[in-house]
Every structure is written in C-alpha cells, then in structure tokens.
Amino acid sequence: MTAGTDRLSQLAISPSGFIFDPRSGSTFTVNEPARFILEAIRDGLGLDAIVKTLNDHFAAGAADLRRDTLEFARRLRDSGLLPTDFELV
Amino acid sequence: MAVFTGTVAVTGLNATDNPGPGVPVVRALRSSPEFAGRIIGLAYDAMDPGLFLPDLLDGAMLIPYPSAGRDALFARLAHARRTFGVDVLIPTLDSELPALCDHEHVLRAMGIGVYLPTRAQYDMRSKARLFELCENHDVPVPRSEVLNDPNALYSIHERFSFPIAVKGVFYGATIAYSASEAVAAFHKQAAEWGLPIIVQEFVAGEELNVAAIGDGEGGLIGAVPMKKLMLTKQGKGWAGVTIHDAPLMALARRAVAAMKWRGPLELEVIRDAAGGYHLLEINPRFPAWVDLSAGAGQNLPLACARLAAGESVGTLPDYRVGAAFVRASVNQLVDISAFEALTVHGERAKAS
Numbered sequence: 001m002t003a004g005t006d007r008l009s010q011l012a013i014s015p016s017g018f019i020f021d022p023r024s025g026s027t028f029t030v031n032e033p034a035r036f037i038l039e040a041i042r043d044g045l046g047l048d049a050i051v052k053t054l055n056d057h058f059a060a061g062a063a064d065l066r067r068d069t070l071e072f073a074r075r076l077r078d079s080g081l082l083p084t085d086f087e088l089v
Numbered sequence: 090m091a092v093f094t095g096t097v098a099v100t101g102l103n104a105t106d107n108p109g110p111g112v113p114v115v116r117a118l119r120s121s122p123e124f125a126g127r128i129i130g131l132a133y134d135a136m137d138p139g140l141f142l143p144d145l146l147d148g149a150m151l152i153p154y155p156s157a158g159r160d161a162l163f164a165r166l167a168h169a170r171r172t173f174g175v176d177v178l179i180p181t182l183d184s185e186l187p188a189l190c191d192h193e194h195v196l197r198a199m200g201i202g203v204y205l206p207t208r209a210q211y212d213m214r215s216k217a218r219l220f221e222l223c224e225n226h227d228v229p230v231p232r233s234e235v236l237n238d239p240n241a242l243y244s245i246h247e248r249f250s251f252p253i254a255v256k257g258v259f260y261g262a263t264i265a266y267s268a269s270e271a272v273a274a275f276h277k278q279a280a281e282w283g284l285p286i287i288v289q290e291f292v293a294g295e296e297l298n299v300a301a302i303g304d305g306e307g308g309l310i311g312a313v314p315m316k317k318l319m320l321t322k323q324g325k326g327w328a329g330v331t332i333h334d335a336p337l338m339a340l341a342r343r344a345v346a347a348m349k350w351r352g353p354l355e356l357e358v359i360r361d362a363a364g365g366y367h368l369l370e371i372n373p374r375f376p377a378w379v380d381l382s383a384g385a386g387q388n389l390p391l392a393c394a395r396l397a398a399g400e401s402v403g404t405l406p407d408y409r410v411g412a413a414f415v416r417a418s419v420n421q422l423v424d425i426s427a428f429e430a431l432t433v434h435g436e437r438a439k440a441s
Contacts, residue, residue: 010333020330020411022332022333022410022411023333023334024295024334025295025297025316025318025329025330025331025332026316
C-alpha cells in the first residue's frame with residue numbers, strides 16, 4: 001500500500017470487476033483493464049510501470065494506455081477513492 | 090450460547106410499504122440456530138400482513154392501540170402471559186414505549202421481561218429534544234427548532250435556509266422549499282401526530298443508519314451500520330448493505346453514551362459531501378431492517394430477547410461487512426376464514 005491509496009486497499013474487488021466499497025456501501029463495475037490499473041495503483045506501481053505492464057497484456061499504443069491510465073486515476077479521485085491531491089507519477 | 094427456549098411476543102407486524110419492525114425482528118429470531126422458542130405476534134389490526142406470513146408466528150393476539158391507555162394494554166399483556174406463556178416482550182413501535190418505560194417492574198411481576206430505556210432516556214432523544222442532547226454532548230446534529238404555532242414558519246427564513254425538514258413529533262418528515270410548503274407540512278404532520286412540530290436544517294448527503302442495543306450504562310452491546318441502497322418515495326430503505334465506517338460508529342458510541350441508553354435503538358445519520366456526519370434522529374426501537382443484523386452475524390433481536398429474559402449476552406460477534414438486504418412486496422394468498430379467529434376472538438393459537 002502507498003500513501004493515499006488506503007481507500008483502494010479497503011475495496012473488495014472481485015475477479016469479475018465487481019467492486020464493493022465497505023466504507024460507503026457503494027458498488028462499482030470496472031472492465032479488465034480498469035481493474036488492472038486500480039489494483040496496480042493500490043499496490044503502489046508508478047505510471048511508467050503500469051503502462052508497461054498494460055502494454056504486455058492489452059493491444060493498445062503506449063500513448064493511449066498512458067492517457068487512459070491518467071484518466072482512470074482522475075475518475076478514482078473524483079469518486080473519492082483517491083485523495084484529491086493524488087498524482088500518478 | 091445456550092439455546093433460547095422462551096416465548097417472545099413481538100409488536101409492529103404491519104408489513105406495508107412503510108413496514109413496522111415486527112416481522113424483521115421475528116425473522117431474525119427464527120433465523121438463529123440458537124432460537125428454539127415460540128413467537129407470539131401482537132397486532133393492532135386483524136389484517137396486519139405479518140399475521141399471515143407462513144411459519145412466522147406460533148400464535149397471535151390483538152392488543153389495544155396505545156391511545157387506549159396503559160391499563161388496557163397491561164390487562165391484555167397479562168392475558169397474553171396466561172394464554173400463550175409469554176416470557177419476553179419486544180415492542181417495536183415508538184408510540185408503544187411511553188406506556189412501557191418505567192413500568193418494567195409491573196411487567197416482570199406478570200412474568201414478562203423487557204429490555205427498555207427509562208422514560209427519561211426515551212424523552213431525551215425525542216425529536217423535540219435531540220438538538221439539545223447533541224449540543225450538550227458534542228454530537229454533530231443539524232440545527233432545529235420546536236414549533237407549536239405555524240405562524241413562526243413565515244419568519245423561519247431569518248434563521249434557516251430553505252429547504253428545511255418539517256417533522257412530526259413521532260413519525261414523518263416533509264422537505265419544504267418555501268414558507269407556504271412548510272406551513273402545509275406543519276398542518277399535515279400536526280393532524281397526524283399532534284404538536285409540537287420540529288423544523289430541522291436540511292442536510293444533503295448519503296443516508297446511513299445504525300441498529301444497536303445500549304447497555305444502560307453508556308456502552309453498546311452490539312451495533313450494525315448500514316447504508317441504504319434504494320429508497321421508497323417516503324425515504325424508507327428498500328435495500329441496504331452493511332458497511333465499515335469508523336466515524337459513524339464513533340458517533341453512535343458517543344450518542345449512546347450521552348443517553349446511557351438501555352435497549353434497542355436506531356440512529357439515522359447523514360454523511361455530507363465533505364465527509365461530515367450529522368445525526369438526524371434517534372429511534373427508540375429496532376428498525377425495519379434489523380434482520381440484516383442477523384444476516385451479518387450479529388443477531389440484535391436475539392440478544393434483546395436474551396437480555397429481556399435476564400440472561401447475559403457478553404460481547405456480540407463482529408458483524409460482516411457487505412451483508413445486504415433487498416425488500417420484497419408479495420401478495421399472501423389466504424382464505425377469508427384466516428381473519429376469523431382474530432376478528433371474532435382477538436387471538437389465534439397458530440398462524441395460517
């Protein structure tokens with residue numbers, strides 16, 4: 001766990017992409033790449049490492065993967081699962 | 090723990106779109122392998138839906154409405170003791186408690202155990218006094234005013250921003266966006282529940298609830314927090330899930346300690362967008378979702394029955410986060426004769 005990702009560590013994440021937030025009671029669904037990114041941020045991986053690993057698993061260009069990863073991190077901030085000042089670097 | 094074999098009487102068997110807590114209390118008891126007792130439903134109306142759920146009750150009896158007075162109620166409870174051998178009573182409606190609080194000794198003399206707050210505890214959490222209680226004990230609560238005259242609502246904008254919640258003294262709340270709406274809500278609530286009316290600052294956010302039992306000395310015997318996932322038009326929870334929320338539980342502990350609450354209760358709390366918590370109400374009984382506590386591994390109704398029977402329950406097990414309920418509305422098919430025993434004799438030995 002890294003600083004600022006403790007909320008992500010509390011999430012119950014199913015392999016199907018169904019996510020339960022035990023603090024808010026909210027549920028989410030994510031697709032496989034999003035689940036992959038979420039778990040990577042939770043585990044403390046940086047942006048380059050996430051993009052590299054995504055590149056090994058999904059057929060997309062590095063620029064797209066980088067943009068999508070940053071966009072997903074922003075959505076996690078917006079939904080309160082990451083602190084508002086969290087930056088993925 | 091030892092198997093519970095007593096006979097438990099439960100009230101509040103109306104199971105409409107705004108259900109009473111009686112059926113969930115009974116279902117929680119029935120769900121436990123530690124429960125081998127009998128359950129008697131005490132109803133106000135021969136058509137209370139809980140009377141007709143299959144395999145729910147071992148017997149049923151009509152009781153007088155609270156407005157009939159304590160003597161009428163106690164005479165009927167004495168009859169329930171003689172007829173059905175009732176050992177324990179779990180009342181589940183707010184309006185029943187004033188007749189029962191501070192009369193535990195009378196019920197015990199009859200042979201009926203209860204686990205209830207004192208009248209002073211019951212009064213201090215009333216909607217009319219909640220603000221004062223919370224202010225005195227550092228529990229966050231929306232500002233409120235107690236009104237007996239609707240004319241005060243024409244100047245309420247000087248002290249509150251609209252919208253405001255206009256609440257009846259026992260039940261019901263209307264969100265009013267103007268003075269005229271507030272006045273209409275005042276008359277509606279007053280006609281139903283009488284005066285006073287409570288005006289409360291409206292706080293937007295997520296609605297969270299805690300079902301609990303206080304030990305009468307300021308501690309919690311058990312507590313299960315829940316977030317509503319679906320609401321009816323009346324704002325009643327139609328689905329919910331147990332959550333892990335440390336600040337919410339800390340608030341619950343503070344409120345129960347402030348009152349030294351004894352018995353079942355429910356806290357209604359709003360968590361605003363900034364993460365602030367606001368205690369909206371304290372209900373002096375189990376909520377209608379309390380069977381979720383059993384589903385989450387902390388059977389609060391069974392603990393209450395044991396306490397009312399004079400048993401010690403110790404520390405209840407932790408509840409499971411992620412236990413959910415989804416309420417259903419079903420038609421129960423019965424023969425018209427099912428109403429007969431209760432309508433004619435006021436009781437029946439076995440539910441249909």
